[in-house]
Amino acid sequence: xxxxxxxPRHEVTEMGQEVTLRCKPISGHxxxxxxxxxxxxxxxLLIYFNNNVPIDDSGxxxxxxxxxxxxxxxxxxxxxxxxxxxxxxxxxxSSLVEDQxxxxxxxxxxxxx
Amino acid sequence: QKExxxxxxxxxxxxxxxxxxxxxxxxxxxxxxMWYRQYSRKGPELLxxxxxxxxxxxxxxxxxxxxxxxxxxxxxxDSQPSxxxxxxxxxxxxxxxxxxxxxxxGTLLTVNP
Numbered sequence: 359x360x361x362x363x364x365x366p367r368h369e370v371t372e373m374g375q376e377v378t379l380r381c382k383p384i385s386g387h388x389x390x391x392x393x394x395x396x397x398x399x400x401x402x403l404l405i406y407f408n409n410n411v412p413i414d415d416s417g418x419x420x421x422x423x424x425x426x427x428x429x430x431x432x433x434x435x436x437x438x439x440x441x442x443x444x445x446x447x448x449x450x451x452s453s454l455v456e457d458q459x460x461x462x463x464x465x466x467x468x469x470x471x
Numbered sequence: 472q473k474e475x476x477x478x479x480x481x482x483x484x485x486x487x488x489x490x491x492x493x494x495x496x497x498x499x500x501x502x503x504x505m506w507y508r509q510y511s512r513k514g515p516e517l518l519x520x521x522x523x524x525x526x527x528x529x530x531x532x533x534x535x536x537x538x539x540x541x542x543x544x545x546x547x548x549d550s551q552p553s554x555x556x557x558x559x560x561x562x563x564x565x566x567x568x569x570x571x572x573x574x575x576x577g578t579l580l581t582v583n584p
Contacts, residue, residue: 362514389570400576401515401559414571449514456570457563459505462514 360384362463364450370469376438379466381450382431389456392425392435393449395465401449407433408456440470474498477560477575486584490547494560494575497541501562503569504536506545509557509577518558519545550582 363382392404427433451460507515519534557577
């Protein structure tokens with residue numbers, strides 16, 4: 359079975375540019391999560407979707423961050439404008455339903471210069 | 472006090488050793504406990520998932536939860552070089568926010584051949 363698929367795997371861009379990260383959850387999973395991982399703060403939940411609807415975006419750091427889930431098989435996380443402090447690894451995870459174990463993709467390693 | 476504390480290591484052991492990894496937590500509402508394994512430049516991979524107190528065994532891995540002490544452990548028997556990775560504990564509460572995982576920062580384990 360295909361796991362959670364994220365693209366791109368690596369992104370290097372200059373400060374001020376728009377960045378779009380993409381995620382395809384596991385087929386049949388109704389819950390989707392975006393996380394950010396840094397050395398200082400570890401893994402932090404940014405936003406949670408259930409059945410394509412954003413349920414909890416309290417972890418989104420600023421208005422520069424936005425996320426969408428137009429259908430059950432695709433989600434995006436956008437940063438506009440990007441800043442060097444946004445540099446991190448961004449993970450997407452999905453689960454069958456919200457209280458079931460979450461399965462992670464391999465992440466997007468983002469560097470903002 | 473952080474909600475979840477995990478010794479970052481690094482922990483280095485010889486092949487065949489028994490490894491003990493631990494986390495402590497402060498939130499008594501946590502009911503679901505997980506261990507994830509994360510290889511370098513990969514996403515976290517679910518190893519063990521337990522509910523409430525007790526032990527759970529899966530092959531060489533045993534997870535223990537002691538809710539009275541707010542302490543969870545992962546034991547790895549007959550450790551192998553392929554077990555070299557970062558191990559993350561994660562936990563969540565029961566109820567409305569049961570999707571919200573709180574992670575430890577991870578323990579880096581190296582198993583030397």
